[in-house]
Amino acid sequence: MASSNTTRDRILQASLALFNAQGLAAVSTHKIAAELGISPGNLHYHFKAKQLIVEWLFRRFEQRLEVLDGSAGSITAIDDLWLALHLRFEAIDQYRFIYRDMAFLAGEYPALGQRAQALTAQNLLAAQALCEGLVASGVIETSAEQARILALQMVFTTTCWLSFERLVPGRDALAQADPGLAAFYTLTLISPYVSSESRAYLDYLRGKYLG
Amino acid sequence: MASSNTTRDRILQASLALFNAQGLAAVSTHKIAAELGISPGNLHYHFKAKQLIVEWLFRRFEQRLEVLDGSAGSITAIDDLWLALHLRFEAIDQYRFIYRDMAFLAGEYPALGQRAQALTAQNLLAAQALCEGLVASGVIETSAEQARILALQMVFTTTCWLSFERLVPGRDALAQADPGLAAFYTLTLISPYVSSESRAYLDYLRGKYLG
DNA sequence: GTCTATATGCGGATAGAC
DNA sequence: GTCTATCCGCATATAGAC
Numbered sequence: 008m009a010s011s012n013t014t015r016d017r018i019l020q021a022s023l024a025l026f027n028a029q030g031l032a033a034v035s036t037h038k039i040a041a042e043l044g045i046s047p048g049n050l051h052y053h054f055k056a057k058q059l060i061v062e063w064l065f066r067r068f069e070q071r072l073e074v075l076d077g078s079a080g081s082i083t084a085i086d087d088l089w090l091a092l093h094l095r096f097e098a099i100d101q102y103r104f105i106y107r108d109m110a111f112l113a114g115e116y117p118a119l120g121q122r123a124q125a126l127t128a129q130n131l132l133a134a135q136a137l138c139e140g141l142v143a144s145g146v147i148e149t150s151a152e153q154a155r156i157l158a159l160q161m162v163f164t165t166t167c168w169l170s171f172e173r174l175v176p177g178r179d180a181l182a183q184a185d186p187g188l189a190a191f192y193t194l195t196l197i198s199p200y201v202s203s204e205s206r207a208y209l210d211y212l213r214g215k216y217l218g
Numbered sequence: 219m220a221s222s223n224t225t226r227d228r229i230l231q232a233s234l235a236l237f238n239a240q241g242l243a244a245v246s247t248h249k250i251a252a253e254l255g256i257s258p259g260n261l262h263y264h265f266k267a268k269q270l271i272v273e274w275l276f277r278r279f280e281q282r283l284e285v286l287d288g289s290a291g292s293i294t295a296i297d298d299l300w301l302a303l304h305l306r307f308e309a310i311d312q313y314r315f316i317y318r319d320m321a322f323l324a325g326e327y328p329a330l331g332q333r334a335q336a337l338t339a340q341n342l343l344a345a346q347a348l349c350e351g352l353v354a355s356g357v358i359e360t361s362a363e364q365a366r367i368l369a370l371q372m373v374f375t376t377t378c379w380l381s382f383e384r385l386v387p388g389r390d391a392l393a394q395a396d397p398g399l400a401a402f403y404t405l406t407l408i409s410p411y412v413s414s415e416s417r418a419y420l421d422y423l424r425g426k427y428l429g
Numbered sequence: 430g431t432c433t434a435t436a437t438g439c440g441g442a443t444a445g446a447c
Numbered sequence: 448g449t450c451t452a453t454c455c456g457c458a459t460a461t462a463g464a465c
Binding site for chain 2: 156
């Protein structure tokens with residue numbers, strides 16, 4: 008599976024945890040090595056540069072999202088959508104340093120900035136297909152133009168919500184995110200357009216997360 | 219006025235421009251001094267630490283937003299709202315490094331991270347008052363609960379939109395943002411709830427920004 | 430594969446002359 | 448107020464022994 012217990016893979020795991028906890032900029036290669044109890048020289052044997060560690064983690068993140076984008080076409084009901092959003096927020100949360108530290112990341116590693124743009128483009132296409140599917144299956148009722156705007160808003164929300172949450176007082180910045188709550192907030196975007204037959208599940212969620 | 223031509227103020231102006239263009243992390247005090255054609259020692263005479271520069275810029279940003287929050291109560295029509303959003307996006311764009319590099323900023327200067335949370339709390343209160351006012355003046359029709367969610371979505375959008383825009387391919391990352399477009403996207407949040415009397419202005423904007 | 434030791438450079442910050 | 452010169456610490460990256 009993904010996590011063999013090689014030193015190389017332990018480095019990736021520890022780096023991800025530290026990047027998420029302390030920020031990409033604040034975590035040096037020394038810190039990663041110290042966290043694992045290995046020497047900086049040993050770490051350098053496995054990854055010649057910090058950039059390579061970030062690139063591997065970024066690649067894994069891309070693959071996670073690409074899989075989720077691929078299944079966007081098969082969503083034809085609100086509960087399917089809620090589950091899909093939930094899974095997406097979980098993935099983004101596991102690699103939360105990527106979007107949270109995006110400005111720093113793109114500045115330090117321009118190639119990754121480019122790939123982040125490409126990934127967003129792909130997310131947008133998947134979201135548009137998703138919204139068109141929701142219209143086609145009668146879950147929501149909107150114009151084609153409005154559906155495109157909805158897709159953009161959904162990508163915006165999934166991309167930035169977890170970073171914004173840290174700015175809202177009352178949520179501890181260090182506490183882990185609640186993907187369910189995030190998914191609910193994303194669903195409120197389509198709420199005004201949901202057809203009467205599909206409204207029951209939305210009301211159920213509203214009771215769960217606003218109660 | 220705000221910008222006397224003292225060296226101290228020129229440092230603040232150049233720092234803001236460089237932070238916006240290259241990112242808070244990538245701009246050293248040496249770079250700022252070089253940009254101005256002064257020595258690092260001279261810069262240190264005016265600001266004993268980089269943190270102090272950032273704090274001054276942050277304070278100016280706070281004041282800009284606080285003024286805008288203060289006038290939120292007097293908004294009772296869609297075109298007022300559009301103007302207010304426009305002004306807010308302009309302010310955020312002028313200090314765009316703050317939200318864009320927020321994760322880095324909060325990590326390096328925890329005190330500013332706290333103040334950013336407090337600022338967000340204030341923005342939320344203002345947005346809630348705004349939405350309540352829109353309901354009271356008949357511009358939108360929603361439940362009180364829905365109005366609170368709308369306020370949260372509006373603060374989320376104004377805070378994060380300009381950072382997200384850089385991820386959307388087709389917009390050059392270096393090109394300056396379009397506050398009008400951003401304001402229009404924010405208005406689409408309340409679009410489903412706008413009463414029939416107030417819809418004309420929304421349709422006008424839709425033609426302008428989607429055409 | 431893993432270690433110790435080190436080279437190199439940069440950024441923040443300071444001291445003291447002018 | 449402004450400069451030159453410098454110290455200190457950290458981070459990346461490397462060299463070479465085990």
